[in-house]
Amino acid sequence: MTSTSTALVLVDSLAEPLRDADLELVTIARDLGVVAVVSFDAPAPATLDQLGAYGVARVVELAVDGEPHLTGVAAQALTHVTDGARVLLARATFAHKEVLARLALLSGAGLVIDAAQVREGDGGSVVGAKRVFAGTWDLVCEVRTPLALLTVRPNSVRPSEASDPTTPSVEKVDVPAEEASAAAGGVRLVSRTVHEIDAEAGPALAEAAYVVAGGRGTGGDFAPVRELADALGAAVGSTRDCVDEGWIEHDTQIGQTGVTISPRLYIGAGISGAPHHRGGMQASEVIVAVNSDPECPIFEICDFAVVGDLATVLPQAAAAIRERRG
Amino acid sequence: MGLRIVVLTKHVPNIHSNRTFVDGRVARGAADGSLNELDEHPLEEAVRLLERMSDEERAGSEIVALTMGPAEASDALRRAYQLGADVGVHVLDDALAGSDYLGTAAVLAAAVRRVAQDGPVDLVLAGMAALDGLGSVVPALVAAELGWPQLTNAGALAVADGAARVERDVDGVTEVLEADLPVVVSVNDHINRPRFPNFKLIMAARTKEITTWSLAELDVDTSKVGAAGARTQVLSAEPRPERPPVELHVDNGEGGVALADFLASRGLV
Ligand SMILES: Cc1cc2nc3c(=O)[nH]c(=O)nc-3n(C[C@H](O)[C@H](O)[C@H](O)COP(=O)(O)OP(=O)(O)OC[C@H]3O[C@@H](n4cnc5c(N)ncnc54)[C@H](O)[C@@H]3O)c2cc1C
Numbered sequence A: 001m002t003s004t005s006t007a008l009v010l011v012d013s014l015a016e017p018l019r020d021a022d023l024e025l026v027t028i029a030r031d032l033g034v035v036a037v038v039s040f041d042a043p044a045p046a047t048l049d050q051l052g053a054y055g056v057a058r059v060v061e062l063a064v065d066g067e068p069h070l071t072g073v074a075a076q077a078l079t080h081v082t083d084g085a086r087v088l089l090a091r092a093t094f095a096h097k098e099v100l101a102r103l104a105l106l107s108g109a110g111l112v113i114d115a116a117q118v119r120e121g122d123g124g125s126v127v128g129a130k131r132v133f134a135g136t137w138d139l140v141c142e143v144r145t146p147l148a149l150l151t152v153r154p155n156s157v158r159p160s161e162a163s164d165p166t167t168p169s170v171e172k173v174d175v176p177a178e179e180a181s182a183a184a185g186g187v188r189l190v191s192r193t194v195h196e197i198d199a200e201a202g203p204a205l206a207e208a209a210y211v212v213a214g215g216r217g218t219g220g221d222f223a224p225v226r227e228l229a230d231a232l233g234a235a236v237g238s239t240r241d242c243v244d245e246g247w248i249e250h251d252t253q254i255g256q257t258g259v260t261i262s263p264r265l266y267i268g269a270g271i272s273g274a275p276h277h278r279g280g281m282q283a284s285e286v287i288v289a290v291n292s293d294p295e296c297p298i299f300e301i302c303d304f305a306v307v308g309d310l311a312t313v314l315p316q317a318a319a320a321i322r323e324r325r326g
Numbered sequence B: 001m002g003l004r005i006v007v008l009t010k011h012v013p014n015i016h017s018n019r020t021f022v023d024g025r026v027a028r029g030a031a032d033g034s035l036n037e038l039d040e041h042p043l044e045e046a047v048r049l050l051e052r053m054s055d056e057e058r059a060g061s062e063i064v065a066l067t068m069g070p071a072e073a074s075d076a077l078r079r080a081y082q083l084g085a086d087v088g089v090h091v092l093d094d095a096l097a098g099s100d101y102l103g104t105a106a107v108l109a110a111a112v113r114r115v116a117q118d119g120p121v122d123l124v125l126a127g128m129a130a131l132d133g134l135g136s137v138v139p140a141l142v143a144a145e146l147g148w149p150q151l152t153n154a155g156a157l158a159v160a161d162g163a164a165r166v167e168r169d170v171d172g173v174t175e176v177l178e179a180d181l182p183v184v185v186s187v188n189d190h191i192n193r194p195r196f197p198n199f200k201l202i203m204a205a206r207t208k209e210i211t212t213w214s215l216a217e218l219d220v221d222t223s224k225v226g227a228a229g230a231r232t233q234v235l236s237a238e239p240r241p242e243r244p245p246v247e248l249h250v251d252n253g254e255g256g257v258a259l260a261d262f263l264a265s266r267g268l269v
Helices: A020-030 A045-053 A071-078 A094-107 A177-184 A223-232 A240-244 A297-301 A310-325 B037-051 B071-082 B101-116 B138-146 B199-207 B255-265
Strands: A006-010 A034-039 A058-064 A085-091 A110-115 A117-120 A126-132 A137-143 A148-152 A169-175 A188-194 A210-214 A235-238 A265-269 A286-291 A304-307 B004-008 B011-013 B033-035 B062-068 B087-091 B123-127 B150-160 B163-170 B173-180 B183-187 B210-213 B232-239 B247-250
Touching: A006 A020, A020 A034, A020 A085, A020 A148, A058 A071, A071 A094, A071 A169, A071 A177, A071 B150, A085 A094, A094 A110, A094 A148, A094 B101, A094 B138, A094 B150, A110 A126, A110 A137, A110 B101, A110 B232, A126 A148, A210 A223, A223 A235, A223 A265, A223 A310, A235 A240, A265 A310, A286 A297, A286 A310, A286 B255, A304 B255, A310 B255, B004 B037, B004 B101, B004 B138, B011 B071, B033 B037, B033 B071, B037 B062, B037 B071, B037 B123, B037 B150, B037 B183, B062 B071, B062 B101, B071 B087, B071 B199, B087 B101, B101 B138, B123 B138, B138 B150, B138 B183, B150 B173, B163 B183, B247 B255
Parallel strands: A006 A034, A006 A085, A034 A058, A058 A169, A085 A148, A110 A148, A210 A235, A210 A265, A265 A286, A286 A304, A304 B247, B004 B062, B004 B123, B062 B087, B087 B210, B123 B183, B150 B183
Antiparallel strands: A117 A126, A126 A137, A137 B232, A188 B173, B011 B033, B150 B163, B163 B173
């Protein structure tokens, strides 16, 4: 490691303590340089304490006089912090992919989308490993430019505090209105509604360590799926067909055109296992399925499967798990 | 008036086949390749935009399907013809092999500029991702290269009075975005249900001409394209080891308990 180089981590907000998915990035970044966390808002005191425990040296607030939710604006703002940086890591969201792509164009950096692992390569380069083709192939990509930009999948490492805690310095970088408005490139944000996260309903799907997903086999009744998810502390997922039917919100769709997940445990109930769905979940560590059809394709990629009716199997499993947990 | 729409289309290995890599690149072959399924949605959306116009308004409108890739990629254009494209353009050049996202976007943008030489382009439409690489950043990069606004991952699109408005549902946020034409729009698979091509279009698609451009015919910085211009390099591509066979349990009234036992045996409860 070149101790003088900076490893940047982009996070959505510093107003609240960081989530595991962001702390995973900080944990990875510590092996790549002096860690600086970048965001578009000011850090809360509790967040600074947390960042100190994770060994973050610097916190940079990009104060944008404009709309940092627009891709072009966010990318332009980030050019203020990339000078001399070796790497910038961000969580693998759709928004981050686009921001990093445009930043790559502006800064001449190389880009790896959705790495499952990040490490230092020979000669100090940055290397990202990713899973492609529905998790059936492993690719290792080396970034050849001095600055590497990577979006990183959740659950790629376990977050760990630093052996040497720090007291992060705090900086604010102003991005003036003219610069922000030019970077918007003519895009107008008419409205923006953040979906309320129901803490009762369990963890966020993209980052969850446990996921229980229901498919068309639920017939539209997700109660058994939710019951098992609740017993496990899991997030609820679904297939596109369920979203199309209006049974459940789009946010829950797992797959190539939905959320990509890589949890420790995935349970699919009433899901046939179409390639489009598998593309979003096949990288899960342990895969379990419940399906009434012994020939369904998802069984080919499972560790454990129950041939049966999900309406009876899931509640029974939930009860058995609750019993074990006491 | 009318609308000239360029639809970005990609030829990808069929999702239902065994997809592989050769020398760090996606193995392509005509046999089991197809139009990226998601690209049917922007094609359908383009057709619908024109269908909503009166004959008079529609005059001068055109749907140009654009692809970049090896010779087999022309199959994607044949499919695009079946789905309603008027013109197919194929950027074909050996020097393109191994291009990264940035190189790909630079070439596609140059091709859009070339299409615009024959009359202004109002819209570039694309699918939100290619179902092989799943990078989903090419539309945003094409917009940046062209200096046009980007309206990506649209679940609904309206074009009126020289502006486009999209609604999108991304990362747990619903947004409405707007911009004046020309714009780049990428769409998701909830935006419409592509229709089945009719017999007439299927027959016509077989013989329609495809325009082929080499890099020399485009104004593009060639140092960015191909494996040599790529900013990332694939060091290795390996198939993952197969999973051990599934432990199959047939439910006879205690399937849920068996499931819980399995999770416990893996330390998951
Ligand atoms: C371009 C494109 C993109 C797509 N993207 C996605 C995507 O991102 N995500 C996605 O999920 N899909 C996606 N799809 C759709 C995908 O192809 C499948 O149609 C979909 O995944 C099937 O959903 P399913 O498994 O719920 O339904 P089905 O395939 O209908 O399977 C239902 C299963 O439930 C079982 N079942 C029925 N009753 C019961 C019961 N009582 N108990 C237990 N099992 C039961 C049946 O045996 C069957 O196996 C996409 C398709 C296209 C064309």
